[in-house]
Amino acid sequence: MSPRIAPLVLFDLDGTLLDTAPDLAAAVNRVLADLGRPAVPESLLRPRVSKGGRALLATALPDLDEAARDALIPPFLAHYAADIASGTRPYPGMEAALARIDRAGSRWGIVTNKPEGLARALVARIGWSARCAVLVGGDTLPVRKPDPAPLLHAARLAGAAPGDCVYVGDDARDVLAARAAGMPSVAALWGYRDADEDPVLWQADRYAQDPFALDDALLAAAVPA
The missing domain is CATH 1.10.150 (DNA polymerase; domain 1)
Structure with missing residues (x-):
């Protein structure tokens, strides 16, 4: 069976979807x-x-x-x-990656540690509110990533089983949260990290060098068709 994009692709926000x-x-x-x-x-x-x-x-x-x-x-x-969106932009290639998810008939959403109100305001300024299937912020629940609860909550809100989701993020906490939630993870290597951080040690299921490579990473990490 050939791989396909997961029914629900969840993203971190800062350093993954957007350069904030x-x-x-x-x-x-x-x-x-x-x-x-x-x-x-x-x-x-x-x-x-x-x-x-x-x-x-x-x-x-x-x-x-x-x-x-x-x-x-x-x-x-x-x-x-x-002044939340003067300099913030989607990373190059991210719009194309989201469009690929849309065309595949899958949905995408956001799980971030940014306060939910700020995250929603930013997503609205970027023009993504209508396309984003679910958004869970850092204060939506009493706990934040690396606790898996926000990812599981996003899946429940979207009506998706954890195993039918993929989580994409640029921090070790993202990979830890995905693993604990039972979701395949994709490490976004274009994001923010200290010079001494080695993302290989995060042990994500897949790695994507930039958003242009995200399609292949999502296909590889997704559940089989």
Whole structure:
């Protein structure tokens, strides 16, 4: 039997579907400006994006303790929400990959650790709301990835069995969550990661070098026809 695209393809958002680093870095630098500190380059923050807002603030403000940085999360999110899509774009080849899923009669959705409200606002700005079958954010449930619950919740909302899904993400937490949920995983090698991270150690079911290679990875990871 030949492989086919899974009935439901779930994606991480930041670093997988979208390059959100420009707008997240801008929000961090607005926080720094509020504190009277100089801006930091986007290149310093980019590898940390998939680790979340706390990791971004820790990179920009290493001299502050965790409690002081946590107090800056609300203004950081407020700055980000106010200008969420000025520089954010789908990765090259991603629109074609999503169109391939649509043409195959499959559906796609999003499971992200980004707060659900911000994720929905961003997806709407990109113009994907009507196409996205399901969206689960980092605060939709009491737990986030690498816990498998958000992936399982997305599958339930979409009426799909976990084994009929594939999850695509650019972080080790994505692969761990997919494995625990019983879903094949595809590691997105174009995403955000630190220079010392080796994605081979994540032991994903498939790896895709860029979104142009995603079709083959999805076909290989999907359930047999």
